[in-house]
Amino acid sequence: MLDRFAYVAMTGAKHTMGQLANTTNNLANAQTPGFREMVASFRSVSLNGERADSRAFVVDSTPGSVFTPGPIQTTGNPFDVAIKNNEGFFAVRRPDGSEAYTRAGKFTLDDLGVFRAGQNSVVGEAGSEITVPTDVSRVEIANDGIIYGFNSASNAFDQIDRLRLVNIDPKNLVRGADGLFEAVGVEEPELDRDIRVQQGALELSNVNPTNAMVQMIEQNRMFDLNIRFIQTADQNAKAANTLMTMSRG
Known part of the structure; x- marks a missing residue:
């Protein structure tokens, strides 16, 4: 019994640290556009193996995400775009x-006129990267996602x-190491x-x-x-060993 007690407490402490790391990451990204809160849960698993029947350990499930929408903040930047629907994602190319997919619409325009989301290019309707011609002086994005450029010549x-x-079912989305889904x-x-957007x-x-x-x-x-709990289990084990030693004497 003490063996099971200590083992569960030990693995519980280990995975609590993992859960704390998730929460710390959430707090660090509280101001990151489009970030989705990470969540994790615990479950008890029996340990299989010879003379291990009395043991169980704690594992955390694969961290999931909360997909409730975040608040929309007006910036006035023409390359900032927010999805107004509760569901839906921008597609980007790594x-x-x-x-990959994201709700973060903080885009930029590089020297070649390519729409960027960080190091990734923003994907257009045909599946290729979006490129703005050099003769375009102003970009407008309609609420249906169509991008228009003002041509000074015409x-x-x-x-x-x-x-x-x-629009993807959140159950089929997995967060990558770069934070994209x-x-x-x-x-x-x-x-x-x-899906509707707001420029x-x-x-x-x-x-x-x-x-x-x-x-x-x-x-x-x-x-x-x-x-x-671990300390208590250790103290109980020492007390039990003392009693066993006295009984043999």
């Missing part, structure tokens, strides 16, 4: 060519491309023409800093509690 707006806006187990998502605005993180701070306090207390 440097390795893979497609004194008119011409359509350049359209943002590739997709990848679609797993589904074919390449199609453009969703019902000159950003969707902020959906992390509630106050809740994150409360979670950090609770997780620190849980870690301390597990450590005390």
Whole structure:
């Protein structure tokens, strides 16, 4: 019994530290546009093996994400775009060519006129990167994601491309190491023409800093509690060994 007690407490302390790391990451990204809160849970698993029947250990499930929308903040920057729907994602192309998805619409225009989201290029309707011609002096993005450029020569707006806006079931999304989401187990998502965007605005993180701070306090207390359990199990084991020694004497 003491063996099981100590083992559960030991693994519980270990994975509480992992959960605390998730919460710390959430708090650090409380102001990151489009960031989705990370969550993790615990479960008890029996240890299989010879003479291990009395043992169980704690593991944390694969960290998931909360996909509730964050607040939208007006910035006035024409390259900032926020998705107004509760669902939907921007498609971006990583440097390795893979497609990923994000709610962060903080875009820039590089020296070649390519729409960028950090180190990634923003994907257009046809699946290629969005490039603004050099003779365009102003960019306008309609609420359906169509990008127009003002041509000074013709004194008119011409359509350049359209943002590739997709709607994916969150159950099929996995967060990559770079914070972008990848679609797993589904074919390449199609453009969703019902998604609406707002130019000159950003969707902020959906992390509630106050809740994150409360979670950090609770997780620190849980870690301390597990450590005390381990110490108690050790003290009980020593007391049991003393009694066994006395009985043999």
